[in-house]
Amino acid sequence: MPAESVNILAIESSCDDTAAAVLCDGKIRANIIAGQEVHRMYGGVIPELAGRAHQSNILPVVQQALAQAGLAANELSAIAFTRGPGLMGSLLVGAGFAKGLAIALNKPLIGIDHLHAHVSAVFIEHDPIPKPMLCLLVSGGHTQLIWVDEHHNMELIGSTLDDAAGEALDKAAKMLGLPYPGGPFIDRLSREGRPDAHTFSTARLPDYQFSFSGMKTSLLYFLKAQVPGFAEQYLPDICASFQEQVVQYLLKVTRKAIVNLKPASIALSGGVSANSRLRETFVEMGAEFGLPTCIPSFEYCTDNAAMIAMAGYLAYQRKDFCGLDVMPYARQPSGDGAFL
Ligand SMILES: Nc1ncnc2c1ncn2[C@@H]1O[C@H](COP(=O)(O)OP(=O)(O)OP(=O)(O)O)[C@@H](O)[C@H]1O
Ligand SMILES: [Mg+2]
Structure with a gap:
């Protein structure tokens, strides 16, 4: 049957x-x-x-x-x-x-x-994937590195201390007068700009931690120091430089985790994984380490x-069902490296 x-x-x-x-x-x-x-x-x-x-x-x-x-x-x-x-x-x-x-x-x-x-969005189009897999999850509210031993066995190994990458891009876009959510606008404008036109400060943190608030403040002070009309005139250059800094910072911390922990594959997920520059450089990084590299299609x-x-x-x-008394939660319950 x-x-x-x-x-x-x-x-x-x-x-x-x-x-x-x-x-x-x-x-x-x-x-x-x-x-x-x-x-x-x-x-x-x-x-x-x-x-x-x-x-x-x-x-x-x-x-x-x-x-x-x-x-x-x-x-x-x-x-x-x-x-x-x-x-x-x-x-x-x-x-x-x-x-x-x-x-x-x-x-x-x-x-x-x-x-x-x-993270599971990766499995829609890319399974079986060699495991353990290291996943960089970059979204509007979170920036995390997750160690995936099995589909349901995931451990949080690093996260942001303040803003998420998507939040930083959206706030930068707001400072530049772009509509909400600004991430996709920064992505589009960056294609016509020079990524090395300006530099903004990046945090150096231990382990696999991220921080984006300094980079965001650095952009704010940079814009305040300019003459009126500067941001409008050089918008693509500012977007490309800020985006490049966000992308290179994400890759730097991920690279550190790859070198130390030696995953069998790497993956990128969350809303910011729709970013064209991040997708391109993430694939290059996978090739550099000779690792299978998985990024979901845009709709996922x-x-x-x-x-x-x-x-x-x-x-x-796995028959992992819940009772009808199950309650939603606004924040992920925290635990030692726990990841639901
Ligand atoms: N092409 C792009 N380039 C950069 N950022 C993008 C792009 N497309 C979407 N984003 C960003 O992705 C974020 C939305 O992602 P997502 O929908 O996963 O977040 P969320 O669900 O609000 O947050 P979370 O998943 O953490 O709860 C926004 O910050 C948006 O600016
Ligand atoms: Mg989301």
Whole structure:
């Protein structure tokens, strides 16, 4: 008798994207995202508005994902959702919807950590991957180096002491008068600028720690010292120089971990992994060390439900289900090198 297929519906609602995906036997069959334009005019995410937008988007997004995958709800094997970290009001909408669906369909519920899922995004297109794998996770809220022994066995070995890389790029973009989120604008403008036009200070920290606040302050003082109109006139050069400094700093700390810990492969994940310069230089670094190098396609870099579905599929195989009393968490529970 052929083995029954495993169909996972995944829901992601940790910040300002309402997303649903369907994964059938390890392959993504639908990956739907509804963004929230409402935040753009405020230059950042407004939690109350995000929660309300999730509430109106979630049903159509889930319906669209099921329709695109050609599945009826009763054909699902399990419902996976993002447990945290993220905005509590946003997480509660996804968690409540997933619980309701799990009860109605009498299917198992799988709570997924958002950061674990950003790493799992790598497995969508690049598995089997030689392990241990070293993953650089660079997103809007986190900058971490993660040691991956197995799909579910991940250890945090380094992180930022202050701003995340994405946050630093977004704040730099704001100083330069660019729209929110500014990371993609810096990426685009940098292509016409000189990466060696200006230098900004970078932190030197022990182990595999990162810090971006000094670099950001250095840009602020640099801009303050210029004559009016300078930033507008030399925007591509400033963007290219700041971006280059962020990228080289990320690579420097990652390189230190590769030399010391000798992983069997390296990977890049999270929203900032959509950055063209980081992707290019990360691949060059992998080649330099002769290591298999994995970077997800663009649609799996920034927030999406396909990565939740992938992590959910792996959890389903381990029968790692949660009870209906499961609660979301705004911050990842901390522990000694723990990574969910
Ligand atoms: N091409 C790009 N170049 C640089 N940064 C980018 C690019 N595309 C997206 N980003 C950045 O990625 C970040 C968003 O990533 P992501 O959606 O993973 O973050 P988040 O979910 O808000 O944070 P976290 O995952 O830490 O909770 C933003 O800071 C955005 O500026
Ligand atoms: Mg994210």
